[in-house]
């Protein structure tokens with residue numbers, strides 16, 4: 001299914017990532033793949049949303065939308081922290097699923113919960129599958145730019161390739177469509193804190209914050225909340 005050649009590289013925290021020579025682009029930060037997933041997505045988005053839960057308004061499980069399933073690392077670190085008090089239905093879109101043989105070369109099972117890792121990758125595409133009582137995954141082979149988006153979204157992991165590599169993923173029109181499926185109080189995080197992206201999201205009605213990036217990585221990342 002994948003359209004690109006992929007090679008494996010070690011990042012600064014010892015976790016591996018994939019590299020696409022044709023695009024000169026990595027799937028994660030070279031400063032630390034696991035550190036990035038844990039900080040930008042798990043902690044600053046999902047766990048932050050859990051910690052700001054408004055019990056009389058929120059409908060659980062939270063519906064989380066990931067743009068770019070990639071290796072499934074963000075999904076796995078999120079599954080590891082989903083609990084009875086903060087369960088999640090995790091919908092992840094991926095246009096070019098990575099072959100399992102390639103994923104095996106990353107050896108993520110030694111860094112994350114190996115049972116969850118396997119279950120997430122064994123889960124069929126196109127179906128909602130319970131991985132734990134508190135974590136349901138729905139992996140969709142879909143093009144974010146043209147296919148219908150799931151609605152009622154509380155958390156967005158915006159993990160597309162960089163704007164310089166895939167500018168069509170970061171346009172005002174694409175973000176407008178994304179915002180239209182987000183609930184009141186929904187939040188989005190991404191590693192890209194460029195002024196241009198902050199302005200696009202602000203114009204669409206989100207409150208945009210620059211927050212500290214992962215240790216050893218980018219100085220700032222972006223969190224945007226729809227009020």
Ligand SMILES: C[S@@+](CC[C@H](N)C(=O)[O-])C[C@H]1O[C@@H](n2cnc3c(N)ncnc32)[C@H](O)[C@@H]1O
Pocket residue numbers: 026027028037067068069070071072073074075093094095096097142143144145159160161
């Ligand atoms: C930065 S990587 C995502 C890394 C991933 N979140 C992880 O935990 O490994 C970006 C992903 O977006 C996917 N992608 C590129 N264009 C897409 C599109 N139009 N729709 C959906 N996914 C797309 C790529 O194939 C790639 O897997």
